[in-house]
Amino acid sequence: MGKAVQNDTLAPPILQVDGLNIEYQGGPHAAVAARDVSFTIRRGEIFGLVGETGSGKSTILRSIIGLLHQKAKVVSGAIRVAGHEVTGLDQAGLSDLRREHVAMIFQDPLRALNPVMTIGAQLAEVMHAAGLRDRDAVQRLIVGALERVGVADAALRMRAYPHELSGGLRQRVAIAAAMIRSPELILADEPTTALDVTIQDQILTLLYDLCRDTGMSVLLVTHDLGVVAEICDRVGVLYAGRLVETGDVARVLTAPSHPYTAALLASMPRIGERQSRLRVIPGRPPELSVPGCPFAPRCAYALAECGTIRPVLEPAGADQASACWRRDQLRTCLAEEVSVG
Amino acid sequence: MSAASIERPVAPSAWIARLPVPLVAGTVMILLAVIVATFGPMLAPDPLELNLGATLQAPGAGHWLGTDNFGRDVLARIIAATSVDLQFGFFSVLPTFVMGTALGVLAGTNRWMDAVLMRVLDLVVAFPFYVLIIAIVATLGPGVFNMYIAVMLVGWASYARLVRSEVLVVAKHQYIEAARALGFSSSRVLWRHVLPNVIVQPVLLATTNFIAWILVGSALGFLGLGVQPPAPEWGVMIGEGRVYLYQAPWMAIFPGFAIFYVSFAAILVGDGLSEVLRPDVS
Amino acid sequence: MGSGPILQLSGVSKSFRVGPRTIGRPRAQLRALDHIDLRVEAGKTLGIVGESGCGKSTLARIIVGLTRPDAGTVAYEGADLSRARRRPLAAALGLQMVFQDPYSALNPRMRIGDAILEPLLVHQIVPRAEAPGERDRLLDVVGLSPSLASRYPHELSGGQRQRVNIARALSVRPRLIVADEAASSLDVSVQGQILNLFSDLRDQLGLTLIFVSHDLNVVDHLCDRVAVMYLGRIIEEGRPSILREGALHHYTHGLASAIPQPIPGRRRAQPAISGELPSPTNPPSGCHFRTRCPARQPLCAEASPPLNPAAPDHRVACHFPRVSTPEAVGRNHAADDLTVSPSS
Ligand SMILES: Nc1ncnc2c1ncn2[C@@H]1O[C@H](COP(=O)(O)OP(=O)(O)O)[C@@H](O)[C@H]1O
Ligand SMILES: Nc1ncnc2c1ncn2[C@@H]1O[C@H](COP(=O)(O)OP(=O)(O)O)[C@@H](O)[C@H]1O
Numbered sequence: 026m027g028k029a030v031q032n033d034t035l036a037p038p039i040l041q042v043d044g045l046n047i048e049y050q051g052g053p054h055a056a057v058a059a060r061d062v063s064f065t066i067r068r069g070e071i072f073g074l075v076g077e078t079g080s081g082k083s084t085i086l087r088s089i090i091g092l093l094h095q096k097a098k099v100v101s102g103a104i105r106v107a108g109h110e111v112t113g114l115d116q117a118g119l120s121d122l123r124r125e126h127v128a129m130i131f132q133d134p135l136r137a138l139n140p141v142m143t144i145g146a147q148l149a150e151v152m153h154a155a156g157l158r159d160r161d162a163v164q165r166l167i168v169g170a171l172e173r174v175g176v177a178d179a180a181l182r183m184r185a186y187p188h189e190l191s192g193g194l195r196q197r198v199a200i201a202a203a204m205i206r207s208p209e210l211i212l213a214d215e216p217t218t219a220l221d222v223t224i225q226d227q228i229l230t231l232l233y234d235l236c237r238d239t240g241m242s243v244l245l246v247t248h249d250l251g252v253v254a255e256i257c258d259r260v261g262v263l264y265a266g267r268l269v270e271t272g273d274v275a276r277v278l279t280a281p282s283h284p285y286t287a288a289l290l291a292s293m294p295r296i297g298e299r300q301s302r303l304r305v306i307p308g309r310p311p312e313l314s315v316p317g318c319p320f321a322p323r324c325a326y327a328l329a330e331c332g333t334i335r336p337v338l339e340p341a342g343a344d345q346a347s348a349c350w351r352r353d354q355l356r357t358c359l360a361e362e363v364s365v366g
Numbered sequence: 367m368s369a370a371s372i373e374r375p376v377a378p379s380a381w382i383a384r385l386p387v388p389l390v391a392g393t394v395m396i397l398l399a400v401i402v403a404t405f406g407p408m409l410a411p412d413p414l415e416l417n418l419g420a421t422l423q424a425p426g427a428g429h430w431l432g433t434d435n436f437g438r439d440v441l442a443r444i445i446a447a448t449s450v451d452l453q454f455g456f457f458s459v460l461p462t463f464v465m466g467t468a469l470g471v472l473a474g475t476n477r478w479m480d481a482v483l484m485r486v487l488d489l490v491v492a493f494p495f496y497v498l499i500i501a502i503v504a505t506l507g508p509g510v511f512n513m514y515i516a517v518m519l520v521g522w523a524s525y526a527r528l529v530r531s532e533v534l535v536v537a538k539h540q541y542i543e544a545a546r547a548l549g550f551s552s553s554r555v556l557w558r559h560v561l562p563n564v565i566v567q568p569v570l571l572a573t574t575n576f577i578a579w580i581l582v583g584s585a586l587g588f589l590g591l592g593v594q595p596p597a598p599e600w601g602v603m604i605g606e607g608r609v610y611l612y613q614a615p616w617m618a619i620f621p622g623f624a625i626f627y628v629s630f631a632a633i634l635v636g637d638g639l640s641e642v643l644r645p646d647v648s
Numbered sequence: 649m650g651s652g653p654i655l656q657l658s659g660v661s662k663s664f665r666v667g668p669r670t671i672g673r674p675r676a677q678l679r680a681l682d683h684i685d686l687r688v689e690a691g692k693t694l695g696i697v698g699e700s701g702c703g704k705s706t707l708a709r710i711i712v713g714l715t716r717p718d719a720g721t722v723a724y725e726g727a728d729l730s731r732a733r734r735r736p737l738a739a740a741l742g743l744q745m746v747f748q749d750p751y752s753a754l755n756p757r758m759r760i761g762d763a764i765l766e767p768l769l770v771h772q773i774v775p776r777a778e779a780p781g782e783r784d785r786l787l788d789v790v791g792l793s794p795s796l797a798s799r800y801p802h803e804l805s806g807g808q809r810q811r812v813n814i815a816r817a818l819s820v821r822p823r824l825i826v827a828d829e830a831a832s833s834l835d836v837s838v839q840g841q842i843l844n845l846f847s848d849l850r851d852q853l854g855l856t857l858i859f860v861s862h863d864l865n866v867v868d869h870l871c872d873r874v875a876v877m878y879l880g881r882i883i884e885e886g887r888p889s890i891l892r893e894g895a896l897h898h899y900t901h902g903l904a905s906a907i908p909q910p911i912p913g914r915r916r917a918q919p920a921i922s923g924e925l926p927s928p929t930n931p932p933s934g935c936h937f938r939t940r941c942p943a944r945q946p947l948c949a950e951a952s953p954p955l956n957p958a959a960p961d962h963r964v965a966c967h968f969p970r971v972s973t974p975e976a977v978g979r980n981h982a983a984d985d986l987t988v989s990p991s992s
């Protein structure tokens with residue numbers, strides 16, 4: 026896993042996010058949802074964006090496709106999809122972007138599917154919009170698209186309405202719809218969170234296979250480091266709107282370079298590693314901007330300067346970066362914390 | 367531990383200061399109207415006194431709001447009508463609110479009651495509202511008492527339907543199950559857990575209905591089925607003034623203002639109440 | 649350590665009528681629970697796992713008396729509760745439940761202190777004058793500051809609310825608590841706090857726990873025994889090691905492999921279990937799992953396998969169970985004993 030894109034120079038980037046800051050305005054005080062977020066996704070890569078509720082995952086993902094809530098504003102930063110700048114695009118530009126390069130999958134496919142149209146009609150609509158007119162060809166393509174995402178009896182299922190399908194099938198249909206235009210990048214916001222584990226397993230396998238077959242990239246937003254381990258090549262760990270660690274999944278999960286990543290991993294119960302008590306992270310994420318490292322108040326390794334000077338994401342070994350002053354000193358410490366559990 | 371039992375220290379007057387402004391303003395406005403209704407008639411001229419020598423006089427020093435086509439003082443008639451209209455508003459809203467809410471809760475919690483009540487409700491809402499009221503009053507005979515009877519027979523329906531659907535929503539919440547699992551009696555569950563969570567909507571409906579009922583009273587008065595002339599009533603006055611809208615606009619405009627004033631006050635009260643009753647939306 | 653079952657379910661079944669009411673054709677019958685037999689020892693923790701719709705919540709609700717079974721008995725400390733129109737108060741209070749959704753389980757119009765005070769006063773758990781002190785003590789037990797008592801639920805975080813729910817359930821001094829997905833909607837770090845709270849309560853108060861969850865990691869961490877459900881039936885029951893190498897049922901094995909683990913390099917070419925969950929109103933004949941089972945045989949469609957003992961302390965409902973190596977089982981049993989029960 027991840028071997029195809031191990032070398033930084035191999036694949037060109039499909040998504041570049043640079044110094045992104047997003048605020049929710051209109052409240053008593055502006056809520057900052059993304060602070061100085063920078064990361065790159067290369068072609069063919071599955072990138073996991075992981076963090077707890079409210080850490081800003083959905084906000085960042087939505088900003089890429091111009092679907093931010095009207096109160097949310099990109100204060101600064103650049104987002105480039107396949108080399109095209111996204112911030113500041115008008116509606117026409119955004120539709121072009123969605124048509125040409127990017128598709129999106131949601132946690133609840135019911136929200137993305139029209140309840141009063143059959144599955145087939147909705148897929149046909151997407152094809153019409155993509156310029157296909159021949160009815161028979163469209164039918165054949167739809168059956169093909171549904172079969173590709175593992176929908177059995179595709180010819181029959183296209184006549185079903187979304188509510189008649191199980192959650193897993195709906196998510197498959199949503200993926201089929203997203204795939205129709207052969208996007209270069211799929212944005213998936215917790216696509217399996219509402220599903221059962223066996224179905225989640227199937228959908229993740231499907232996404233992984235589609236990616237490997239077509240060479241598209243996926244930005245997968247999730248709160249579950251397990252999901253990241255299953256299919257992602259690289260991962261970015263968000264904490265209070267900031268990326269605190271990025272890097273190759275195998276490295277980040279086995280040798281984390283930020284205490285938050287390590288603490289998160291250590292607090293997950295795992296089959297076969299029974300302890301009488303789970304490790305927990307005391308306290309809560311800060312709600313307002315703090316001068317130093319946002320994790321410092323909860324960090325077991327924090328020094329005095331962690332509370333005053335903010336670390337930025339800097340390389341910590343091969344294909345790994347960490348926003349921690351002590352990343353080099355803590356290496357062995359953190360690896361131990363994760364392995365002992 | 368228990369030493370730190372902090373029971374929010376509240377000064378006696380503080381809770382008034384914390385009430386929402388619209389609620390206070392609306393209540394004050396309604397109280398003013400009640401004072402006018404109670405004491406106004408003692409100070410104002412006789413609202414029934416005809417003066418055919420001074421008909422349709424414009425507002426001025428003698429008659430502040432002018433006179434009508436019989437020379438009666440418009441201000442005196444508005445003041446006299448205040449108590450009629452406020453009473454009609456209050457006494458239509460209160461019993462229909464209580465009855466409708468109680469029936470709605472019963473329907474939402476008991477399947478048999480639900481089946482019966484829903485059929486009755488279908489019957490009531492099958493007819494246009496005004497047609498039903500007018501038909502009932504016409505059958506029973508005109509007059510204020512029969513008007514109240516018609517209101518009772520029809521008015522509960524909107525509350526019952528609203529509350530029933532709210533109860534069905536609230537009953538799905540796990541705190542209702544938790545209360546049952548804790549061995550609370552069904553009446554406790556109903557009073558302490560269901561009712562407080564369904565009451566906001568009917569209360570808001572009641573504040574808007576307050577106006578609606580005053581308008582119904584006026585309409586009935588206008589049709590000669592409610593308040594009987596020559597007794598003053600805002601709706602009746604507007605009806606009478608309609609004919610003279612060009613010569614004597616004050617005949618209709620000022621009673622219209624009175625209705626607007628009360629409506630506005632009721633809306634403010636409703637706004638404020640919704641804030642007080644919903645600690646979770648703020 | 650307790651002795652003898654505190655709770656014993658025998659042949660518990662429950663059906664629901666679902667779908668539109670039509671004239672002439674009866675509504676579809678949904679068997680939410682199909683002959684459930686289960687024993688829970690006092691002081692132990694039982695985990696119930698399975699995918700959504702397999703009947704976990706229905707079972708939980710039957711245990712605490714929120715739903716009545718169609719058939720079978722629910723014996724709490726030897727007394728059958730299933731037929732009673734209203735449960736005896738002692739039994740009703742002895743069995744409490746903590747609900748899944750911390751946002752929906754608290755009355756939004758009630759300060760959380762009052763939510764805990766209410767059962768204390770209604771059931772006169774303590775003299776009236778001591779009730780506020782008891783409320784503060786309960787808040788303290790679940791790790792909340794008593795100064796939060798005057799807050800409304802919306803003024804608390806999800807984790808804090810779940811603590812209030814636990815305190816409220818504890819207020820009537822139950823002997824058994826059923827937690828239905830009580831930590832599932834919380835973030836990992838908060839989930840850990842709640843799970844720790846449950847294990848502390850179990851150890852300090854000697855509570856019996858039934859922990860319902862779809863998360864096998866959590867169940868393996870917390871439980872002494874595990875029951876796996878599929879479409880209304882228990883298909884395997886035993887020590888937590890059945891969630892690892894010890895699984896005899898193909899479903900248990902597949903379910904356990906489908907759980908994502910934060911361990912890189914586990915990617916399989918194929919999903920652990922293929923296919924969709926069959927319709928619960930029209931489950932497959934014989935073994936319900938056969939449509940998705942890698943080891944199905946013609947027999948599986950004809951006879952439904954009974955839940956039979958396969959080893960001491962281990963029951964499985966499968967005609968052709970997996971073979972699990974004895975040494976793997978032995979190793980896992982050792983791991984079970986090592987950690988969860990601090991053998992007091
Ligand atoms: N509509 C909104 N109005 C105001 N603040 C919002 C809104 N949506 C999200 N936020 C804030 O932005 C932050 C990030 O939210 P979100 O991107 O949804 O996080 P995640 O997807 O990681 O759970 C949160 O802390 C939240 O308070
Ligand atoms: N009140 C009810 N009416 C009809 N069907 C129900 C009812 N409660 C549960 N069910 C059905 O019973 C089955 C089991 O549900 P449940 O016990 O909630 O499963 P779980 O908690 O494992 O997800 C599901 O198919 C569900 O749709």
Ligand SMILES: [Mg+2]
Binds near residue numbers: 082083084
């Ligand atoms: Mg989100």
Ligand SMILES: [Mg+2]
Binds near residue numbers: 829
């Ligand atoms: Mg459930």
